[in-house]
Amino acid sequence: MREAVVVASSRTPLAKSFRGSFNITRPDDLLAHCLTDVLSKAPKLEPAEIEDLLVGCGFPEGPQGMNVARVAAIRAGLPTSIAAATVNRFCSSGLQAVAMAAHQILHEGADVALAGGVESITMTAQRPQDLNPWIVEHQPDLYMVMGVTAEVVAQRYQIGRQAQDEYALESQLRTARA
Incomplete structure (x- = not known):
């Protein structure tokens, strides 16, 4: 049986909504930074080997809309051959994305997948x-x-x-x- 493993992780620091350090930083740029960072921690992985990018986003509208997974992948310089999808399950969106990536690997839908989450309350206030x-x-x-x-x-x-x-x-x- 195949096994899905986490080989690297990345996250941005937390900041206060509306007045914190990231209040003018786009969520797709934050995500692109994390994607670049996680790839730097796995130097033997060629970006072209990645088959899928799954990103959880609880409020995928505004600057985190338009398939933020795809936008961040392009912003990070990843190949356009990588499939990208944004997943919404509100507060557990990132966890759902990781579970879906693991499922892809375990059931031979992909050999390599990236997964994570992004959210900017400041930029997408309801x-x-x-x-x-x-x-x-x-x-x-x-x-x-x-x-x-x-x-x-x-x-x-x-x-x-x-x-x-x-x-x-x-x-x-x-x-x-x-």
């Missing part, structure tokens, strides 16, 4: 006119943001803010170790 009025009236939870979700988790499952923050930190540390 506006009321973007929301479907019927959903707002009948199923408003569909548009629930992550901060409110954390409060629901705290109340429903008695998992406090500190425990959630500790888990989030551990997730970031695991990523750094991978």
Whole structure:
């Protein structure tokens, strides 16, 4: 049986929305930087060997629209022969992209794939006119943001803010170790 492995990883530092270090940096440029960085960590990998690029994006509109995976790949100087797709599963979009890339490899759809995620809250802030009025009236939870979700988790499952923050930190540390 085939095995899918992570050979390199990259991420940008975090910054505060609207006033942080990246408030005027395009998400496709941030992603292109990460793609270039991850390839520099795998010097034996020829970019032409990459068959697929899957990128998760929770809000694939505005400057992270138009298939941000393809735009960032071109911006990073990757060959146009690489297929590229943007995946939306909101907060788990990046994780979904990694799972899809692993699936491609495990089931012989690709030998080499890149996967990750990108998001710029600053550049794609949700506006009321973007929301479907019927959903707002009948199923408003569909548009629930992550901060409110954390409060629901705290109340429903008695998992406090500190425990959630500790888990989030551990997730970031695991990523750094991978």
